[in-house]
Amino acid sequence: MTRVRVDLNISLDGFATTEDGTPENPFGEDWARLTADYVATRTFHERVLHDTSGAGTTGVDDNYAARYFEGVTAEIMGAGMFGLHLYGDDPDWRGWWGDAPPFGYPVYVLTHRPRPSLEFDNGTRFEFLEASPAEGLALAREAAAGGDVRIGGGATTVRDFLRAGLVDDLHVAIVPILLGRGIRLWDDLRGFEAGRRVTSESAPSGVTHVSFERESDR
Amino acid sequence: MTRVRVDLNISLDGFATTEDGTPENPFGEDWARLTADYVATRTFHERVLHDTSGAGTTGVDDNYAARYFEGVTAEIMGAGMFGLHLYGDDPDWRGWWGDAPPFGYPVYVLTHRPRPSLEFDNGTRFEFLEASPAEGLALAREAAAGGDVRIGGGATTVRDFLRAGLVDDLHVAIVPILLGRGIRLWDDLRGFEAGRRVTSESAPSGVTHVSFERESDR
Numbered sequence: 001m002t003r004v005r006v007d008l009n010i011s012l013d014g015f016a017t018t019e020d021g022t023p024e025n026p027f028g029e030d031w032a033r034l035t036a037d038y039v040a041t042r043t044f045h046e047r048v049l050h051d052t053s054g055a056g057t058t059g060v061d062d063n064y065a066a067r068y069f070e071g072v073t074a075e076i077m078g079a080g081m082f083g084l085h086l087y088g089d090d091p092d093w094r095g096w097w098g099d100a101p102p103f104g105y106p107v108y109v110l111t112h113r114p115r116p117s118l119e120f121d122n123g124t125r126f127e128f129l130e131a132s133p134a135e136g137l138a139l140a141r142e143a144a145a146g147g148d149v150r151i152g153g154g155a156t157t158v159r160d161f162l163r164a165g166l167v168d169d170l171h172v173a174i175v176p177i178l179l180g181r182g183i184r185l186w187d188d189l190r191g192f193e194a195g196r197r198v199t200s201e202s203a204p205s206g207v208t209h210v211s212f213e214r215e216s217d218r
Numbered sequence: 219m220t221r222v223r224v225d226l227n228i229s230l231d232g233f234a235t236t237e238d239g240t241p242e243n244p245f246g247e248d249w250a251r252l253t254a255d256y257v258a259t260r261t262f263h264e265r266v267l268h269d270t271s272g273a274g275t276t277g278v279d280d281n282y283a284a285r286y287f288e289g290v291t292a293e294i295m296g297a298g299m300f301g302l303h304l305y306g307d308d309p310d311w312r313g314w315w316g317d318a319p320p321f322g323y324p325v326y327v328l329t330h331r332p333r334p335s336l337e338f339d340n341g342t343r344f345e346f347l348e349a350s351p352a353e354g355l356a357l358a359r360e361a362a363a364g365g366d367v368r369i370g371g372g373a374t375t376v377r378d379f380l381r382a383g384l385v386d387d388l389h390v391a392i393v394p395i396l397l398g399r400g401i402r403l404w405d406d407l408r409g410f411e412a413g414r415r416v417t418s419e420s421a422p423s424g425v426t427h428v429s430f431e432r433e434s435d436r
């Protein structure tokens with residue numbers, strides 16, 4: 001049965017975005033610190049960097065990175081995560097991920113400025129649509145054909161889905177740094193843990209992985 | 219050498235206080251949930267409940283509970299934590315802890331309404347004073363005579379000391395519940411991790427213990 005999943009890196013003070021990006025370095029230093037232990041994993045090397053040399057860490061952080069890629073067959077993301085808030089005026093913008101985006105399935109990009117779909121050889125297809133979270137999810141569920149649907153990001157979109165009660169499983173990798181600014185993941189989510197099984201696992205890197213899995217209805 | 223230490227229980231969304239107390243149940247249900255795994259430890263049973271039957275959990279949460287009591291020889295707390303914001307009009311109020319408060323050393327209670335000191339047979343002495351964090355700490359350091367000084371709480375007082383840069387070691391027990399309201403521990407502490415060694419350890423209870431220890435100057 002399809003599960004609707006979210007995986008995010010957040011700072012210990014709960015921020016899911018960073019604010020020190022510049023035109024030359026759009027992600028910024030804080031983003032590098034927030035994602036360093038994820039980017040260091042073997043799974044990230046293989047799945048995102050297409051580096052099959054065997055480089056990258058194995059262990060707790062890598063286990064969660066691997067799960068991130070397992071079983072997902074459709075995804076939803078926001079215009080910001082796709083890059084449209086920075087590059088939306090460029091009709092040739094095809095996302096951050098080069099010729100082989102690490103999806104291999106349909107990705108629904110929610111935006112108020114829809115644009116033509118984009119197809120990649122590896123099976124990734126971006127479709128841009130204006131739809132409510134529930135409507136977007138209905139489409140993605142159908143496309144997922146029994147696999148899982150990931151709400152990929154960014155922070156705003158994930159929060160919309162969380163607050164609408166549409167997310168079954170949430171995994172956060174909590175990085176022990178204090179960013180002090182950005183979008184807070186947890187606002188207005190009092191009681192989110194109710195009806196969910198919670199597990200916590202710390203990695204030697206210092207990152208703690210907290211997972212909330214919705215208990216099935218029976 | 220004296221270390222200035224803080225230990226707190228916080229929710230995953232960063233709240234160090236709860237707001238559902240009532241006159242009949244001043245601590246409230248949220249407080250019970252926030253402290254359940256700490257209260258369940260053998261150390262809490264022995265040191266706070268004076269229950270020496272051997273009841274209580276052992277393991278990760280208990281290790282941190284035991285460290286909480288180790289090596290501290292003076293403490294500072296705020297008027298709120300001592301109970302003066304609720305019971306300050308009662309001249310006979312002696313704190314929440316009964317006849318043998320779990321300190322056994324001088325405790326400096328910061329308040330704008332000082333009152334006479336209180337002595338207990340077990341060596342606990344409460345002194346009430348109006349002083350800046352730095353002044354209060356100077357007094358407590360002297361009283362600690364080489365032992366550690368704890369900033370015991372509550373949230374406001376701890377934050378004042380953290381933001382003033384007066385805390386060497388911070389341990390937070392992060393409880394995987396979302397309270398959604400209260401005083402946020404982390405506000406305005408961007409970069410607190412700089413110059414501190416950080417460790418994270420999750421307990422089977424689901425609580426994650428994150429510790430920041432100031433690296434010594436050399």
Ligand SMILES: NC(=O)c1ccc[n+]([C@@H]2O[C@H](COP(=O)([O-])OP(=O)(O)OC[C@H]3O[C@@H](n4cnc5c(N)ncnc54)[C@H](OP(=O)(O)O)[C@@H]3O)[C@@H](O)[C@H]2O)c1
Pocket residue numbers: 007008009010015016017018031077078079080081082085110111112113129130131132133152153154155156157158160183
């Ligand atoms: N912490 C993590 O693990 C993680 C993961 C991914 C991304 N991020 C961060 O998230 C940030 C980007 O996220 P963001 O919060 O700025 O934006 P976002 O969530 O990616 O996108 C939000 C935008 O998507 C469009 N949108 C969302 N819902 C819509 C709907 N129902 N109908 C139509 N359009 C809709 C709107 O854009 P328009 O109105 O402009 O079309 C909205 O402004 C970056 O800072 C990135 O680093 C963090």
Ligand SMILES: NC(=O)c1ccc[n+]([C@@H]2O[C@H](COP(=O)([O-])OP(=O)(O)OC[C@H]3O[C@@H](n4cnc5c(N)ncnc54)[C@H](OP(=O)(O)O)[C@@H]3O)[C@@H](O)[C@H]2O)c1
Pocket residue numbers: 225226227228233234235236249295296297298299300303328329330331347348349350351370371372373374375376378401
């Ligand atoms: N999460 C945890 O582990 C933990 C631990 C302990 C307590 N707590 C929570 O913390 C809360 C109580 O803390 P709180 O934040 O309300 O209050 P608090 O920090 O205990 O006390 C603050 C009060 O202390 C006095 N004060 C502080 N600094 C002072 C100074 N420099 N000079 C003079 N007076 C000073 C002031 O009171 P006056 O002006 O009225 O005298 C001030 O309002 C409770 O909700 C409790 O549950 C949480």
